[in-house]
Amino acid sequence: MKRITILNGIPDDSYTEFEAALDGVAATESPKRHIDVIRLRDLDIRYCTGCWDCWVKTPGLCAHRDDMQTVYTSIMHSDLFVLLSPISMGFVSSLTKKTCDRMIPLVHPYIVVYKDEFHHKNRYEKRPEMGLILLDPDKNDVDFNNTRNIFSRLSINLQTDLTLALHLTGSEKEVYNEISTL
Amino acid sequence: MKFLLCNGSPRGKNGNSGILVDALAKGLSEHADVRIEKALLNRIGEHEQTAGALAAADCAIIVFPLYTDAMPGMTMAFFEKLAPYIGSLNDLHLGFVVQSGFPEKIQSRAVEKYLERLTGILGAQYSGTAIFGGGMSMGKNRLKLARDLGKTFLPSGTFDPALLAETSRMEKLSPRGIKVMRLITNMPLIQIPWIRQLRVNGSFKRRNDRPYA
Structure with missing residues (x-):
């Protein structure tokens, strides 16, 4: 069974129907896949302060003992983790970005050459695939492409692949058409 | 201004x-x-x-x-x-x-x-x-x-x-650079600053911990 974690980085109640439909799809049992939706705005997630404790003091563990523990566990037990965010100032929400910053405990400080570039060595053998779902009622292609390119780079840094990139308006219908089929 | x-x-x-x-x-x-x-x-x-x-x-x-x-x-x-x-x-x-x-x-x-x-x-x-x-x-x-x-x-x-153009002259690694750096990054030399900090903090033995595996 494919395990999927969706990190919902919608920061407010702007997409309540979409979120309700998403929760409904996740709750529907399927023999093929299991979806966990984590609503980031309900969690205590602090900003990365660049202290590097997770690299040099407590390897693999962030200095913040906050709700990211739930996120790390879910990601590392998934086959695919998906960052879901509305487009905000042409990029993802700061809630989503803050969560991404906190992923550095998943890699080592050590530098290796990967895909012909310098990157951090992976801490875990398991490398869940990565996905991106961007909500934008205007469906601005420039914002979608810029954001996808940045997350494509992040997938290289985490030594995985960005295997999903959806550009949605945020309607309920899209949840049934695009997400329930994952 | x-x-x-x-x-x-x-x-x-x-x-x-x-x-x-x-x-x-x-x-x-x-x-x-x-x-x-x-x-x-x-x-x-x-x-x-x-x-x-x-x-x-x-x-x-x-x-x-x-x-x-x-x-x-x-x-x-x-x-x-x-x-x-x-x-x-x-x-x-x-x-x-x-x-x-x-x-x-x-x-x-x-x-x-x-x-x-x-x-x-x-x-x-x-x-x-x-x-x-x-x-x-x-x-x-x-x-x-x-x-x-x-x-x-x-x-x-x-x-x-x-x-x-002067801030960093390397756009990406050259084909030769890739080969050389593949070798070098496999040696402890380039990782020494990190290894040193891990040792100072008494964390070297736990360097490969995977707390969320």
Whole structure:
């Protein structure tokens, strides 16, 4: 069974129907896949302060003992983790970005050459695939492409692949058409 | 002329971004008519005030370290506070400095493209992005370059393209560089700074821990 974690980085109640439909799809049992939706705005997630404790003091563990523990566990037990965010100032929400910053405990400080570039060595053998779902009622292609390119780079840094990139308006219908089929 | 220098590092004054901000300010201060204001974006509670200062400035440069291939979350939170000014900052010249531990510029190109787009969303005039790669240390040459970038930013309100080319000369590893670095990164030598810190902290034995496996 494919395990999927969706990190919902919608920061407010702007997409309540979409979120309700998403929760409904996740709750529907399927023999093929299991979806966990984590609503980031309900969690205590602090900003990365660049202290590097997770690299040099407590390897693999962030200095913040906050709700990211739930996120790390879910990601590392998934086959695919998906960052879901509305487009905000042409990029993802700061809630989503803050969560991404906190992923550095998943890699080592050590530098290796990967895909012909310098990157951090992976801490875990398991490398869940990565996905991106961007909500934008205007469906601005420039914002979608810029954001996808940045997350494509992040997938290289985490030594995985960005295997999903959806550009949605945020309607309920899209949840049934695009997400329930994952 | 009002000039705002924003430090987008979560480490505030104590990081390389702070050093670059100071160097830029030194270069800018060689112009007599410039009033320089500095802002720390790790002071989240001051974001609205800083957004107002940016909107009132003639020029601004935002400096940040590359965090997971883009700006730190705190800096993105600041960008969100600029939403009230969308399309209205037509007189603002806005530039960026991205500094990264990776030596290749290609690591910062995707966020560079976004920064140009952000400037467009605000209706401001894009002054360019200086990409400093391999930023683990701030040597004399690097600081001089940052000073010169500040000095030559005016009167045009843009970074000097010739200096931008100097900030990091490596766009990406050459085919020969890839082969050599593959060998070198397999030796402990290049990892020594990290190994040393792990040992000092008594954490070396736990270096391969996988707490969420």
